[in-house]
Amino acid sequence: MHVIPPALESLIDNLAKLPGIGKKTATRLALYILRKPPSLAVELADTLKDLHQTIQICSTCFTFSENDPCDICSDPRRDSSYICVVEQSGDLLAIEKTSIFRGHYHVLQGVISPIDGIGPSELKINELKRRIHNSTIKEVLIATSSTVPGEATASFLLDQLQGHNVRVTRLACGIPLGMDIKYADKHTLAKAIETRSTAE
Numbered sequence: 405m406h407v408i409p410p411a412l413e414s415l416i417d418n419l420a421k422l423p424g425i426g427k428k429t430a431t432r433l434a435l436y437i438l439r440k441p442p443s444l445a446v447e448l449a450d451t452l453k454d455l456h457q458t459i460q461i462c463s464t465c466f467t468f469s470e471n472d473p474c475d476i477c478s479d480p481r482r483d484s485s486y487i488c489v490v491e492q493s494g495d496l497l498a499i500e501k502t503s504i505f506r507g508h509y510h511v512l513q514g515v516i517s518p519i520d521g522i523g524p525s526e527l528k529i530n531e532l533k534r535r536i537h538n539s540t541i542k543e544v545l546i547a548t549s550s551t552v553p554g555e556a557t558a559s560f561l562l563d564q565l566q567g568h569n570v571r572v573t574r575l576a577c578g579i580p581l582g583m584d585i586k587y588a589d590k591h592t593l594a595k596a597i598e599t600r601s602t603a604e
């Protein structure tokens with residue numbers, strides 16, 4: 405005899421695979437979905453099913469997008485001489501919310517983290533260097549988080565960008581040490597972009 409019906413248990417197990425969702429929260433979410441009209445479950449399932457068909461990765465900046473190039477890369481009103489380098493698409497979205505940065509982005513798709521087996525070749529660093537080499541980029545703003553892996557990635561990038569004819573800047577004050585930038589409020593993040601300084 406199953407205390408929890410297998411279909412419900414399967415939903416709980418799948419929800420619990422998501423980051424930040426433990427078994428308890430997964431159970432709460434699954435029961436919520438079950439209590440609501442079936443249309444919610446169908447809508448959720450359809451959205452999930454179509455996700456990978458609809459969303460792709462921009463071949464220029466490597467963010468998630470429905471188009472390639474993405475809406476930011478193809479927007480003529482944005483200044484392509486500025487590139488903001490971020491770890492993940494979530495960081496790009498956080499910076500976009502500030503409405504302060506009007507340049508282009510480059511999403512590294514992670515950070516250097518030897519403990520997780522992620523080295524520079526797993527990230528979009530060579531692609532960044534190629535972009536800088538092939539275009540008229542004046543400034544690269546490194547906006548990695550002020551965590552240990554974020555700092556290590558920033559140092560590596562700084563080293564790699566030496567000798568390229570670009571100004572390399574980093575986010576300045578405002579972001580607390582150890583904080584992931586996607587969790588910073590938009591005013592703090594805006595201040596950090598405004599007061600960025602040349603990286604050393």
Ligand SMILES: [Zn+2]
Nearest residue numbers: 462465474477
């Ligand atoms: Zn793009």
